[in-house]
Amino acid sequence: MTGSKYNSFDNDPWIIKLVEFTRKILESQSRIRVLGICFGHQIVGRALGAKVARGEQGWEVSVTPLELTSLGKEIFGVDTLSIHQMHQDMVYSYPTGILPLAHTTRCENQGMYAKNRLITVQGHPEFNREMVTHILTARHDAGVFNDEIYKDGIKRVGDTHGGAVIAKAFLKFLLQ
Template sequence: MKTPLRIAILEADTPPDDIVARYGKYGNVFRKFLETAADELGEAGFSKDSLELSAYDVVTEQKYPELDSIDAVLITGSKHNSFDNDPWILKLVAFTEQLLKQDRVRTIGVCFGHQIIGRASGVKVGRSEGGWEVSVLPVELTKKGKEIFKQDSLSLHQMHRDVVFEYPQGVEALGGSPRCLVQAMYKKGSFISVQGHPEFTEAIVSYLITMRNQQGIFNTEEAKDALDRVGNHHDGIVTAKAFFRFLLED
């Protein structure tokens, strides 16, 4: 794929007001994340100037890019349920199905986006019986996962209790965890996805944990455990580099 890489970020949620005030909406969070990784990728002539990023609110405005104007789509995380049938979710699933049926525009899924790709591919998504995964946690990589991420292990910020239950036909498994066997998926020339949040930072996750503790979603013990791990090393930039290699591969 030639540069500039024209990547459309589909915003499947709006962060809490305090996060928006400090970091912007998810399109801006991903912009900073992707630009940082592009500058660190190490590919000759590739940098943040090789990116052309745009953002689309697919929840309220329900706007989408024209496929002939982009090279890739990134579907963000969300507080919403990927298995619900709200009109905007059904529209997103239908758009993702359209993406997966063609072979030029590639797709990246993050958390909710990972689940939407699973749903659009025809496999079950829903609540994990194992409950929440929160804060920095390890992902056990498969042989293919080690090849894709170029290291033997992966740690990512997590913020989910919904999962993809199985790998779609023809899709390669990249990694799993005890509470989420389908942590990352890959189909050459089509899509790559992760259940974790590589774009999240310690500050963002700390805020979300504290907020959800106050809302009663996490009890005090769960919140303390998650906050104890929130500053651990995580491989967000490593994951973004894998995204770029996927986009650039023949």
């Protein structure tokens, strides 16, 4: 599951069905592995009973360095990692039995892991400079992002990010 313009904590019928489906998969299908990116990360957290809500610190955008846990360093195979972000919602805790991979100053849960079951990240490994520049500009022009958020994001949009590192870790997870 990947990003969405919708809120993972809303109670729209399709979101409720997605949360229930994800919960059933994670509880009963030991052969199915789940990957979650941004909205998908939040849906997995919600399906497993974690609080998911709007972040009190507002938007987290553009290339952002992660503080990796020791497990995060092992899973991703690096000591430092940055990733494109584009969210204001977050998973506020780690469900029982789920291990943390990373955090930032704005978001305590930047990734979750359960061996042979799931791996998630709050950020967007699939985003690149052009995509994020377009999103930042469109949201600034629409009044979603104020000048401060926009300028801060544009300043960091070209920084090195670990999208390929995360993709490699996802592939390794799926092939284990």
